[in-house]
Amino acid sequence: MKKYINKFFLLGSIIIFGASCENDAILTSLKAVDFSTEIEASAKTLVLTEINANQNMELISWPAVVFPIKAPVTYTIQFDLIGNTSGGTAWINSKRIEVGEDALSKSFLGKDLNKIAIDLGLKPNVVGILAVRVEATLDRKIYSNSITLTITPYEKSVVFGAIYMPGSYQGWGIDTAAELSAIESGVYLGYVTIPTGSGLGFKLNTARNWDQFYGADKDGNLKSMSDTDLVMPGVGTYQIKANLNTFKWNAVPYSWGVVGDATSGSWDNSTPMTFDHVLKLWKITIVLKSGNVKFRLNNNWTINYGPKNAGSGIVNLDDPAAHYIGEAGTYDITLKINDIDTSNGYPKTATYTVTKK
Template identity: 65%
Template sequence: MKKYINKLLLLGGLLFMGASCESGAELTTLASVNFPSQITVSSNTLVLNEDTAEDQILLVSWPSVSFPIEASVTYALQFDVVADTTGSTAWQKAKRVEVGTDVLSKTLIGRDLNKIATDLGLQIDKEGKLVVRVEAAMDHKIYSKSVTINITPYEKSVVFGEIYMPGSYQGEWNVETAAALTAIQKGVYQGYMTVPAGAGLEFKLNNERNWAQFYGAGSANGDIKNGSTKDFLLPGAGSYQIKANLNTSKWTATPYSWGIVGDATAGSWDNSTPMNYDHQTKTWKITVNLVPGNVKFRLNNSWTINYGPKNTTDGLVYLDDQGSHYVGEGGTYEITLQINDVDPASSGYPATAVYTVTKK
């Protein structure tokens, strides 16, 4: 009986090992996976400047990588300086650019590439070298051979100035109290606007708080034409981020709204209650009925950008903080948010913002 049991155990062990080996054959970590050919770049020498900050400057392309199992492959780029690509800490300081699933190229604009170069320590107005490689990932990551790029970064100039937006949203067109769009780059202006329900949608753009020089619509609503008597038209009631580019003579209005969220609000934690933008005080505001509970702030009805306070006394909210403002008594409240989000696309969102919650 003992010999019989031992034989069964031995047979079971062999069957287990066989099954393990068979399943292990499907693991890509046990197989050699490589890029079938070198990656390519559209140019190996780049001189960057502010005039081409929004232009497509560099195209990186690569061949498809085949892993032993049928599944999607996720790609990313890594940029680094030559000195940081060898040794035990190789590529640990690299700047990573997400690309996506089964995508075989990535285009970078001048502004983004300039930020990568300066963040990695390349000197302004002096040619330096960056290396770029492609990461391919499934259940493990592999990397292409790197390509060297000679790149001359520039120093982003500090821009000042505003243009103004008189229009029907004011009730009366008044350039002296019109919303201001702040310069974020040379010739590029950005600001925020709430159009009340039932208000007119027409507006102009003025260089000063007078009518000495103004811009209206060109052949299309999105075209900016100097001295045109044709009004621009906003999309409709709601809040927008307005951008006017006098270099390209184009403007856009993108839906953009800060709101309150939490179990003290009508939408609880699922739906934000939108706030309105007061362009004269540059403050987001709302007067609303609340029940006892918590309140915090988020952008565009999404948790991607959100702010919460660490307490209810210092009047500050913090980016991506888990805290919330507790409302102990139900009733009508005025809530305000002041945030310096003039240029989040290139500068990011600020670490803190100022808020108030006041019972009426």
């Protein structure tokens, strides 16, 4: 018996050894990978102002990083203060701008660079320095050497004022016309819902009277005191932007909606809300079953809100929580959000109501 045990032991050892040798044969070591040359900036010194806010002010470019694996490489640009680029927490609080797969450059508008600089702590109208590097990611992360940019940011001026949008959608009453708020000098932004069966014509008035208004020219652009109506694309809810400096305007489909397993669309499809331009809030009357609801923008999870605390009436940006509907029935839901100017991101909180009819 002992002889057979020894034979089995020997055979097992051979199998294990053979398996070990086979595994050793397929082991590989990571090849050294790096940026072949330095990254480049089209301008090393930048003075940012509201005048050049919408101009391309910077182009960052870099060489392709060649990994041993043939697959798309994702590139990300990092900005940070020089003092935060060394030590154990180096670059941990950097501003990261993901450029995409196999892209080898990224341009920046003045206002985008200004936001990065201010967010990182540079003072308006004071010369500051930022470090910039590029991250390449495939089976690991590779970083370029950093370069520095000398940047003077600006403080965005607060703009007040509004224009008004009388039209067929609300019977042309100037006193109840939707308001477009100023977001820059001469640039206005607002929201409107065009109901089914409504006409599509409208004007833009500088006050709640007819002393000064804009209609359409032959190309549909803005023209002062034109009797020709501007025309919406169709029924639905839109974000409207009008630029009285360039006489251009546009209307983009835009809607907050409710989503969740209490709705007919569950977690996959939002039920769109409509914008009440008089009360300046989003609202919906909807049949719900027992379950959860929260809010998201344009039927997408990129911008969404949920309540941290049930019953608080406050929802928080990108919060995983939802409002629980305990009893099936018909509900009135409202959302009030100060998102008229999102150049600094959507607000951290908004208010809402859920009322059973």
